[in-house]
Amino acid sequence: MLIVIKKKWFFLAIAVLFIGFSWYIFNARAVTEAGSQSVEEGFEIHMVTSELKSKTDDGREIESYRWDPGTIYLPKDKNVKLTIYGVNGKEHPFIIEGTDIKGTVKKGEETVLNLHFTEKGIYRLICTTHSHIDHNGPMIAYIIVD
DSSP: OHHHHHHHHHHHHHHHHHHHHHHHHHHHHHHHHHTTSOTTTOEEEEEEEEEEEEEOTTSOEEEEEEEESSEEEEOTTOOEEEEEEBOSSSEEEEEETTSSOEEEEEBTOEEEEEEOOOSOEEEEEEESTTSSGGGTOOOEEEEEEO
């Protein structure tokens, strides 16, 4: 009976070591890959334009444009390269509210913004063509600087 109990503890200890070792290997790789670009050097965020379409019960087609992702988080006082690729919609002229940043994202092209926010806050990336529901919007993304 004592040998059976010792075997159970032995196999349990081996299982715990195996799980711990596996966790370490997979998480160490993720930390290394994620940390390969220093925040001090700056980093990149990628965004796309997208479109949602649907039909109402009476057969009317409705659509809405959006930025994906719809919310991004940026560190204060760091250089960030925001790359926006135009997928849906011919073009999306935009502003970043609270700044003098503006531009246009065109279908099939990348628009690159080099950002550096010195103030914490929430800044809205607004497509001026689709700024409200009457124009298939609102096409607004939130830039949260912390």
